[in-house]
Amino acid sequence: DQQVKQNSPSLSVQEGRISILNCDYTNSMFDYFLWYKKYPAEGPTFLISISSIKDKNEDGRFTVFLNKSAKHLSLHIVPSQPGDSAVYFCAASTDTSGTYKYIFGTGTRLKVLA
Amino acid sequence: NAGVTQTPKFRVLKTGQSMTLLCAQDMNHEYMYWYRQDPGMGLRLIHYSVGEGTTAKGEVPDGYNVSRLKKQNFLLGLESAAPSQTSVYFCASRDSRSSYNEQFFGPGTRLTVL
Numbered sequence: 001d002q003q004v005k006q007n008s009p010s011l012s013v014q015e016g017r018i019s020i021l022n023c024d025y026t027n028s029m030f031d032y033f034l035w036y037k038k039y040p041a042e043g044p045t046f047l048i049s050i051s052s053i054k055d056k057n058e059d060g061r062f063t064v065f066l067n068k069s070a071k072h073l074s075l076h077i078v079p080s081q082p083g084d085s086a087v088y089f090c091a092a093s094t095d096t097s098g099t100y101k102y103i104f105g106t107g108t109r110l111k112v113l114a
Numbered sequence: 115n116a117g118v119t120q121t122p123k124f125r126v127l128k129t130g131q132s133m134t135l136l137c138a139q140d141m142n143h144e145y146m147y148w149y150r151q152d153p154g155m156g157l158r159l160i161h162y163s164v165g166e167g168t169t170a171k172g173e174v175p176d177g178y179n180v181s182r183l184k185k186q187n188f189l190l191g192l193e194s195a196a197p198s199q200t201s202v203y204f205c206a207s208r209d210s211r212s213s214y215n216e217q218f219f220g221p222g223t224r225l226t227v228l
Contacts, residue, residue: 004156032215043118043204043219044157089156093215099145099164100208100215101172104156 003027004092006105014113019077021108023090026071030092034102035064035075038087047088048075080112115140118220120205126226127195135190135223137205145208146188147172147217148180150201157204163188195227 005024013019021035031052036044050057050064050073057064063076073090087109091102121136137146144165149157159172161180169180177199179191188207192199202224206217 006156034214034216036219041221043206043221045219046214046216049214049216091156098210099162099170100217101147101159101162102217103173104149104158106154106156 001026002106003030004090004103004105006088006090006108008108009106010109010111012111012113013080015082016079019075019080019084019110019112021075021077021088021090021110023073023075023105024071025073025092027092027094027103028068028071029094030103032093032095032100033064033066033073034091035062036089036091036104037084038089038107044089077110080110082112082114085110085112117141118205118207118218120203120220120223122223123221124224126228127192128228129196131195132191132193133195133225134192135203135205135225137188137190137207137220138186139188139205139207139218140186141207141209141218142185143207143218144185144210145217146182147206147208148178148188148190149204149206150174151204151222152201160190160203195225197227199225200227201225 035047038044147162148160163182166185
């Protein structure tokens, strides 16, 4: 059973507009979440994280929102740029031992149109 | 810093052959991880290590073995490769002192088992 779900396999957005990528999870014990970006033929790179004690975290053009009651996570990119075109993965951890083993979603391919 | 490097980048094996994938990191990170990524699926954890000389199983450990004889290296072995092990393999490392708890990924190894 997929504990972390990204139900939109792809998303297209015009340059300059907002991109919203969504992630749902089923395990209420998840307490730490990350977003990664992945370009073709490269490894994922870390974007932004959020702890379950927060509902929002912002870093430049990237903002992550966490709705614990809905078990929903979203990544907002404003404004979107062509260089943001990539696959985005959300990941969640229930870690209590410090190992931070993450469960990854299946990814959403974002295409920013110039 | 080279970060996380993986050797080889590509490999084709025949069913039943064995091979070892090498991951090296120069960031002095304690934690290291091996993932596989398959089409339509997120990254799935195979094995991980919390320090030199220690290893533990992840979500999908069957058919794989690992060793962490040196802090900077994490080896993934396939003793008898099967077509189901055709995948892209990513190695990652993490600094236990990081406030973001992010993992740094290598560029991946694309393995095909015929």
